[in-house]
Amino acid sequence: MAHEDHKEIVQEIKGNMPDADTLFDLADFFKVFGDSTRIRIMCALFERELSVCCIADIVGMEQSTVSHQLRILRQENLVKVRRDGKQSYYSLEDEHIQKIFEMGLEHILE
Amino acid sequence: MAHEDHKEIVQEIKGNMPDADTLFDLADFFKVFGDSTRIRIMCALFERELSVCCIADIVGMEQSTVSHQLRILRQENLVKVRRDGKQSYYSLEDEHIQKIFEMGLEHILE
DNA sequence: TGAACATATGAACAATTATTCATATATTAT
DNA sequence: ATAATATATGAATAATTGTTCATATGTTCA
Numbered sequence A, B: 001m002a003h004e005d006h007k008e009i010v011q012e013i014k015g016n017m018p019d020a021d022t023l024f025d026l027a028d029f030f031k032v033f034g035d036s037t038r039i040r041i042m043c044a045l046f047e048r049e050l051s052v053c054c055i056a057d058i059v060g061m062e063q064s065t066v067s068h069q070l071r072i073l074r075q076e077n078l079v080k081v082r083r084d085g086k087q088s089y090y091s092l093e094d095e096h097i098q099k100i101f102e103m104g105l106e107h108i109l110e
Numbered sequence C: 001t002g003a004a005c006a007t008a009t010g011a012a013c014a015a016t017t018a019t020t021c022a023t024a025t026a027t028t029a030t
Numbered sequence D: 001a002t003a004a005t006a007t008a009t010g011a012a013t014a015a016t017t018g019t020t021c022a023t024a025t026g027t028t029c030a
Helices: A006-018 A020-033 A037-047 A052-061 A063-075 A095-110 B006-017 B019-034 B036-045 B052-059 B062-074 B094-109
Strands: A079-084 A087-090 B077-083 B087-092
Touching: A020 A037, A020 A095, A020 B036, A020 B052, A037 A052, A037 A063, A037 A087, A037 B019, A052 A063, A052 A087, A052 A095, A052 B006, A063 A079, A063 B094, A087 B087, A095 B019, A095 B094, B006 B077, B019 B036, B019 B087, B019 B094, B036 B052, B036 B062, B036 B087, B036 B094, B052 B087
Parallel strands: none
Antiparallel strands: A079 A087, B077 B087
């Protein structure tokens, strides 16, 4: 236990928090931003849609690696795919992503 | 290799991207948001500053676990500490954090 | 000074995750 | 159909990371 109003504070805060499931999902969402390969992939996609092999060359990693990471980005609805012949072209799902990206950048550049 | 304008596109995008170091730091920053325990701790701190033992009770984890996670939050300048007698009171460093949090929440609630 | 309490930290363990290799699937052109 | 190319995926491995236990540090009060 602890100081005087411990119990009351705990109850108050617990009552006002979003439910655990939501926060769990939120953590999963941010987890996607927490890897430098994925961050670089997303960053590349800010400019335009790109094929998998272009992305691989841009980030300097194996095509396989990029494919795996793109799947993760797809699962969290951060990117969408378009097939055109042999290529798959990936692009960002919406603009939230760039905004969150920029806010993070703001924070670390302080 | 790949389709026609592959090389040009790769060069163009590579030229416009922030340098790798910055993106690495950015990923590290978001990594902090990518754990449900830390997310819950931050969420609790939106309301007010809290002692370590309060936080431990709110998130339902060991004091030790919370202390370790608070250190990580401190290292990334997301929280600050204030000593008052035996207790350490933690609070959020700035408002970026809540904004980023809310944007993430917006995204997953779609 | 010593007891009691709050917090911090090191070591160990379990679990998760990123990457690569090898290979499968899909598409196009010959 | 076969060859060539682009992408996707499964298995294996290495590395990272979250949690806990045990204990150290710091603070107050008797």
